[in-house]
Amino acid sequence: MASPRKSGRQPLADRMYEVLLGQFTDGRWSAGEPVNIGALSRELDVSQTPLREALARLEHTGLVRREALKGYRVAPLLTEFELIKLMDARLVLEPALAYEAARRTTPEFLSEVIESVDDLARAATSPDTEVFSAYWTIDERFHLLIAAQADNPFLEKAYRSLGGQVQRFRFFAKLGSARGAPGLAAEEHRAVYEALVAGEADEAASRMRRHIENAKQRVLEDRKSVEAAELPAGR
């Protein structure tokens, strides 16, 4: 084949990383599904080498797992136990991040935060499924903004090491949980924002903690309802 392809200025492995990241976060792959490198190579019309390199990096995000000589598989879904542990970890990191961010606010930062809060409120109430599907992306932006403003690369990296997993409870709350809970999250985000504006670090940390605790409860409830409406048929 060897279609020369007008070689972009960016390495193929980088582009493949982004492509695979997108594929793994939009539900195209089901949990635990094996990743066939040869098939991917033919489908995306690239060789196996850059795909392998991209997968090696994705492994550290927790989206894919690699077994010694068996290849890559999409990470399995989180059990209820793991879900609880994940939220507990966020309960340790995020209040501290909010505390530090509150002591380093800038006008640009605050404007970006309030923008994300408004976007989330809009997405929560919007009947447009297209907008609502971006809900978790907007939610993530709020938290990443605060993590960045904490001005501690190590803490931010530690938080990001959880990020790949955070994206995954899109599976639990696919449009099923649209009963007002998202609106509550937007309200809590706004409460954190107000503490940030006021520069009250302790209050920002406290409100962030409460937000995570509430989100933890909501996620567990959603999961129960999903279990109740169990559909054995895949896909």
Next chain:
Amino acid sequence: MASPRKSGRQPLADRMYEVLLGQFTDGRWSAGEPVNIGALSRELDVSQTPLREALARLEHTGLVRREALKGYRVAPLLTEFELIKLMDARLVLEPALAYEAARRTTPEFLSEVIESVDDLARAATSPDTEVFSAYWTIDERFHLLIAAQADNPFLEKAYRSLGGQVQRFRFFAKLGSARGAPGLAAEEHRAVYEALVAGEADEAASRMRRHIENAKQRVLEDRKSVEAAELPAGR
């Protein structure tokens, strides 16, 4: 050429990962030095492909950095600013880890902890440089044991993502500064251990926090002395 080599049961990329990890942590490479994949390929008698895969994974440990089309470089040494930020991040994570570990102690866990504490005390007072060189490895074992016992894979992973232990090891590997400080660290470890034995979670967290704060001060002092020693050579 390609001497087939006695086919090992484990993939070459995995072995290369370990080899490179060892090379980057024993002072063989200097900070900021470029990593020539071709030269490494000839020196280690393997092809470039598994080396590239191993480096892609090492990038997430913070030991090497990758620039778009320029290749890999050994990560630069931590600045004083970064060192402070690293210890601040540990101040967030490790007390929480100690708290959780204290509520889940087992006899096996406690025996391993006290063993690491005793080993650290021996290594600190030993005049044998061979033993002392393993000092930071033993110190790391103490912290990793507690991180594992906290029974939260996400928090443990977040702590590992800091790579702080590795960085510190790399920092001191060259001069092997041995003052009375190591003995102090062993004392503080023992204090944490006693709180763990008593099952007093709050006290364990508090003592861990104090230990990190003290370690932070000691690290900064050591760094000043290093600056003083390297000053005459610099411009």
Next chain:
DNA sequence: CTGTTGGGAATACTATAGGATTCATGTCAA
């Protein structure tokens, strides 16, 4: 002397091919 530009060497990046290992299917014996 300074800044720019061109050419060559070194190096990173990608593609393809082949060997090694694992999984699946079918056959035979108990």
Next chain:
DNA sequence: TTGACATGAATCCTATAGTATTCCCAACAG
């Protein structure tokens, strides 16, 4: 029928070669 074993296909893993990009340095214009 059940279990074990052998054979074949699919797939992962490694090596080599070729292409594209970057870096180094010398030569030249200002």
